[in-house]
Amino acid sequence: MQKTRAKRAKGGADDAEARPRGDIIEGATGPWEVVIGMEVHAQVTSRAKLFSGASTAFGGPPNAHVSLVDAAMPGMLPVINAECVRQAVRTGLGLKAKINLTSVFARKNYFYPDLPQGYQISQYDQPIVGEGEVILDMKDGSTVRVGIERLHLEQDAGKSLHDQHPDYSYVDLNRSGVALMEIVSKPDLRSAEEARAYVTKLRTIMRYLGTCDGNMEQGSLRADINISVRRPGEPLGTRCEVKNVNSIRFIGQAIAYEAQRQVDILEDGGEIEQETRLFDPKSGKTRSMRSKEEAHDYRYFPDPDLLPLELDQAFVDALAAELPELPDEKKARFMSAYGLSAYDAGVLVASRRTADYFEAAVTAPMPLPTGGGEAPGKGKKEKKTGSKTGAKAGGKGKGKAKSAGAGGAKRDAKVVANWVMGDLSMHANAAGCAIADLGIAPERLAGLVDLMAAGTISGKIAKDVLQIMVEEGGDPAEIVKARGLEQMSDTGALEAIVEEIIAANPKQVEQVKTKPKTLGWFVGQVMKATQGKANPGLVNQLLRDRLEVGEG
Amino acid sequence: MQVDEALVRHIAHLARLRITDEEARALRGELSAILDWVAQLEEVDTDGVEPMTRVVEMRMKMREDEVTDGGYPDDIVRNAPMREDHFFVVPKVVE
Numbered sequence: 001m002q003k004t005r006a007k008r009a010k011g012g013a014d015d016a017e018a019r020p021r022g023d024i025i026e027g028a029t030g031p032w033e034v035v036i037g038m039e040v041h042a043q044v045t046s047r048a049k050l051f052s053g054a055s056t057a058f059g060g061p062p063n064a065h066v067s068l069v070d071a072a073m074p075g076m077l078p079v080i081n082a083e084c085v086r087q088a089v090r091t092g093l094g095l096k097a098k099i100n101l102t103s104v105f106a107r108k109n110y111f112y113p114d115l116p117q118g119y120q121i122s123q124y125d126q127p128i129v130g131e132g133e134v135i136l137d138m139k140d141g142s143t144v145r146v147g148i149e150r151l152h153l154e155q156d157a158g159k160s161l162h163d164q165h166p167d168y169s170y171v172d173l174n175r176s177g178v179a180l181m182e183i184v185s186k187p188d189l190r191s192a193e194e195a196r197a198y199v200t201k202l203r204t205i206m207r208y209l210g211t212c213d214g215n216m217e218q219g220s221l222r223a224d225i226n227i228s229v230r231r232p233g234e235p236l237g238t239r240c241e242v243k244n245v246n247s248i249r250f251i252g253q254a255i256a257y258e259a260q261r262q263v264d265i266l267e268d269g270g271e272i273e274q275e276t277r278l279f280d281p282k283s284g285k286t287r288s289m290r291s292k293e294e295a296h297d298y299r300y301f302p303d304p305d306l307l308p309l310e311l312d313q314a315f316v317d318a319l320a321a322e323l324p325e326l327p328d329e330k331k332a333r334f335m336s337a338y339g340l341s342a343y344d345a346g347v348l349v350a351s352r353r354t355a356d357y358f359e360a361a362v363t364a365p366m367p368l369p370t371g372g373g374e375a376p377g378k379g380k381k382e383k384k385t386g387s388k389t390g391a392k393a394g395g396k397g398k399g400k401a402k403s404a405g406a407g408g409a410k411r412d413a414k415v416v417a418n419w420v421m422g423d424l425s426m427h428a429n430a431a432g433c434a435i436a437d438l439g440i441a442p443e444r445l446a447g448l449v450d451l452m453a454a455g456t457i458s459g460k461i462a463k464d465v466l467q468i469m470v471e472e473g474g475d476p477a478e479i480v481k482a483r484g485l486e487q488m489s490d491t492g493a494l495e496a497i498v499e500e501i502i503a504a505n506p507k508q509v510e511q512v513k514t515k516p517k518t519l520g521w522f523v524g525q526v527m528k529a530t531q532g533k534a535n536p537g538l539v540n541q542l543l544r545d546r547l548e549v550g551e552g
Numbered sequence: 553m554q555v556d557e558a559l560v561r562h563i564a565h566l567a568r569l570r571i572t573d574e575e576a577r578a579l580r581g582e583l584s585a586i587l588d589w590v591a592q593l594e595e596v597d598t599d600g601v602e603p604m605t606r607v608v609e610m611r612m613k614m615r616e617d618e619v620t621d622g623g624y625p626d627d628i629v630r631n632a633p634m635r636e637d638h639f640f641v642v643p644k645v646v647e
Contacts, residue, residue, distance in 0.1 A: 052621055052622075053620030054621045061625065062625060062637060063625040063628045063639070064622065064623060065623075067621035068621075068628075071628050079613055080613075082615060109566070160642075161639070162645075168642060168643065169644050171639060171642055172640075297566055306612060307605060307606060307611065308605055309612055
């Protein structure tokens with residue numbers, strides 16, 4: 001693949017317009033720009049389906065979560081689930097989008113065995129949510145604004161199993177009628193990396209809102225990707241739609257393959273045929289789905305079983321007032337309130353639970369109450385509950401930040417952030433769980449940070465204490481006390497050890513006079529002799545004085 | 553508007569209706585007549601008039617988010633021509 005990341009113009013004589021951002025494919029005949037738009041299907045978090053009272057639970061025995069409405073038995077009528085409407089509006093608000101107070105459900109007509117009605121109830125020219133936007137923070141520090149075209153509510157189809165029988169397919173309607181939000185972006189994405197960042201951000205926003213669990217393995221989030229290529233600055237090329245890509249990694253692969261395929265055709269003087277394609281994860285390629293072509297004639301018309309969906313502004317305002325703090329706002333607040341860098345704040349807010357954990361650790365009361373026999377796991381379980389409780393937790397976070405600012409000494413938020421993103425993240429990866437599920441209460445991480453800040457333990461010992469906390473639980477101050485891990489800052493005792501080491505190693509003493517850098521070896525010896533408990537700053541100073549080695 | 557037989561057949565196919573040549577010819581005339589009538593309706597100036605979606609003033613009824621239905625897979629597949637382990641069994645459809 002001939003792919004180079006376009007360098008961004010850094011002022012100078014270069015015309016910024018001549019250097020588009022994103023993936024540029026260098027063809028034999030010149031550069032090609034990749035243009036991507038996405039349709040993301042997000043399963044609405046709800047107990048019951050969009051138009052019936054059957055359960056949305058994942059899995060379940062075949063056709064057990066199916067009502068007569070979902071099976072499209074004659075005479076059955078759909079009745080909309082109010083929570084699905086609220087979830088769509090919440091998501092719209094989270095995308096800073098226009099909420100349409102009147103929207104209309106339409107029938108999208110096509111035949112497929114997993115669609116018993118012979119049509120999908122969807123929304124066509126009057127969706128519930130209009131234009132909005134998502135801001136992407138890219139790794140290089142740049143931001144990309146992606147326009148949202150619309151969001152509409154629709155029914156999911158059932159599931160066909162093709163591997164149960166050589167001549168027949170098996171159909172399970174458990175998913176049939178589950179509410180989906182189709183979120184359509186404008187063609188504002190310019191690279192596989194941006195497309196991945198977009199889906200990741202969308203998922204983060206919906207997880208904060210509690211409107212979609214974002215579980216791609218269970219199909220809660222699927223993407224259709226519209227891809228075209230063009231000469232930089234020229235009108236849009238003909239696009240192909242790659243259907244149903246169900247992992248963020250595959251999104252990147254599908255775009256890379258499809259863009260190159262189109263460039264190869266165009267460079268050979270061919271033309272792109274507008275078509276629907278399928279991504280095959282095994283080969284990493286896309287292939288044509290001819291059979292879908294004819295089905296594009298969907299003959300939409302307003303569903304006569306359903307009145308227009310009319311909302312009051314007061315209903316929308318009430319949902320807006322209950323909205324939790326969203327990732328962009330949280331990131332900005334972490335930067336201003338705690339002095340974090342954009343990068344650190346961005347990493348922390350990528351998961352709402354991690355962000356809440358960090359904040360709880362920073363704002364925990366300063367002098368750790370002694371004793372602390374409470375099980376560390378108790379606090380964390382509460383956070384796992386549904387969206388409503390989560391929203392309240394978010395609100396509390398805001399309050400806590402204020403009270404901590406008012407109340408006396410402050411813990412170094414940057415240090416806490418480093419622990420969360422460093423050692424805690426490492427332990428969580430090793431355990432295959434979220435940071436908030438490690439079983440270390442944020443107050444205890446705070447205690448560990450405080451012990452270090454007070455000089456009671458060294459940074460190295462702190463890592464060991466954390467290891468013990470992960471494996472055995474317990475309060476850091478108690479662990480330090482019980483195991484005698486306090487940092488040795490007793491000058492007299494350290495001097496005695498320094499003298500012993502100097503007396504035992506005349507060769508090294510000679511060497512350090514000409515090679516001051518070998519002082520580190522002595523520091524290491526002292527650390528070894530004290531099981532790492534010696535105060536490293538003090539040891540350095542003592543050695544320098546005794547061996548007459550200058551600074552640096 | 554004149555509908556030709558090819559369009560009649562296309563629409564019939566999309567609706568999964570099998571029609572004879574004779575029916576196609578008859579439908580060609582009927583569909584053309586319907587479209588002519590609609591064209592006539594379109595002559596009425598409806599600018600600024602909201603489409604009428606109901607005869608009585610009422611709003612869409614909503615349901616609360618509670619599981620109140622399902623749990624009867626026997627009934628769901630009872631009328632299916634072929635079934636196994638509560639699955640519907642259909643001719644192979646695979647891309």
